[in-house]
Every structure is written in C-alpha cells, then in structure tokens.
Amino acid sequence: MDITIHASFLPHNDAAASLAFYRDTLGFEVRKDVEYGGMHWITVGPAGQPDTSIVLYPPAATPGLTDDERRVVTEMMAKGTYASINLATKDLDGLFERLQAGDAEVVQEPTDQPYGIRDCAFRDPSGNLLRIQELS
Numbered sequence: 001m002d003i004t005i006h007a008s009f010l011p012h013n014d015a016a017a018s019l020a021f022y023r024d025t026l027g028f029e030v031r032k033d034v035e036y037g038g039m040h041w042i043t044v045g046p047a048g049q050p051d052t053s054i055v056l057y058p059p060a061a062t063p064g065l066t067d068d069e070r071r072v073v074t075e076m077m078a079k080g081t082y083a084s085i086n087l088a089t090k091d092l093d094g095l096f097e098r099l100q101a102g103d104a105e106v107v108q109e110p111t112d113q114p115y116g117i118r119d120c121a122f123r124d125p126s127g128n129l130l131r132i133q134e135l136s
Contacts, residue, residue, distance in 0.1 A: 005052060007043070010083050010128045011059040011073070015040035017125035018056045025102035028054075054085065056126075077127045080107075084129035092134035096120050110134070 012018040022028045022044040031053055032043035039061050045053040059065075059073045076082035089095045092110050099122050100106060107121035107129065119133040 007053040007055050008085055009055045009057055010085060010124070010126070011077055012040075012042070012056040012124075012126045013059070013074070013077060014125055015042060015056070015058075018042060019044075021102070021104065021124050022054070022056065025099060025104060080123050080127040080129055082127070084131065087130060087132045088135050089132060090135045092118060092120060092132065095132060 019030070019033075019042055022042070023030055027047070028044040029047050030042065030044055031050075032041070034041045034043075039058040041058070041061075042056040043053050044056065059077070060070060062070075062073075065073070073082060096110050105123040107123055108119070110118060110120045112118050117133045119131055121129060121131045123129055
C-alpha cells in the first residue's frame with residue numbers, strides 16, 4: 001500500500017494576513033483560493049511539491065461545533081495553543097532571517113536541541129505554531 005500526506009489543515013482568522021504570510025513570507029504557492037458563504041479557504045504548498053498542501057480554513061466552518069466550542073477554539077488560536085505544523089529546510093538560518101524580516105512572531109531562534117535536531121519556531125498571523133527544523 002502506498003500512502004502519502006496530501007494536505008494538513010490549519011485554521012485562520014484573517015485570510016489576507018494568512019495569504020501574505022504563507023505566499024509572500026514563506027514563498028508557498030497558492031493552489032486554491034475559495035470563498036463560500038462569507039468564509040475563505042486558501043490552499044498553499046511549497047514549490048516543487050504539488051502533492052503536499054496546507055489548507056488554511058475558517059474554524060467557523062468546522063461542522064458540529066457549538067458556539068461555546070467555537071469560542072474556545074478562537075481563544076486557543078489567540079494563545080497559539082490550538083494548531084501547529086512542522087516544516088523542514090536545508091537553510092534554517094536563511095529562512096529564519098526571511099521570516100524575522102517579514103515580521104513573523106519569533107517563538108524560538110535557531111537552536112540545537114538535545115534530541116539531535118536544530119530548529120526554530122514562529123507563529124503565523126492566526127497564532128498557529130510553525131516549528132522548522134534543519135535538514136542535514
């Protein structure tokens with residue numbers, strides 16, 4: 001059986017800010033940009049990896065959530081504790097400088113971790129945590 005990761009989902013609370021961050025700061029390609037019923041989904045992904053995407057979605061679109069649950073999700077997003085994703089690059093220092101110059105919120109500068117990787121961390125405009133590790 002051949003299985004791949006096709007898409008991961010991250011919530012957003014500001015489509016324009018998320019689009020600017022993922023497209024302009026990270027350099028991801030925009031694959032889809034869909035508005036429906038006053039909500040906005042944006043599918044982005046790294047150039048050269050057309051089968052791997054991140055879908056930035058409005059958390060209000062999650063079916064079955066109560067108003068109280070939506071409020072909790074919104075609060076967790078604001079604190080940066082709701083969603084995260086791990087990315088990887090061969091040039092961690094270069095990417096760190098690019099993200100820092102783009103006014104991304106730095107959570108951790110590039111650091112050698114005791115478990116054998118070197119990584120850094122940022123928050124996107126919606127508070128999602130992005131950990132980025134260096135590939136050897």
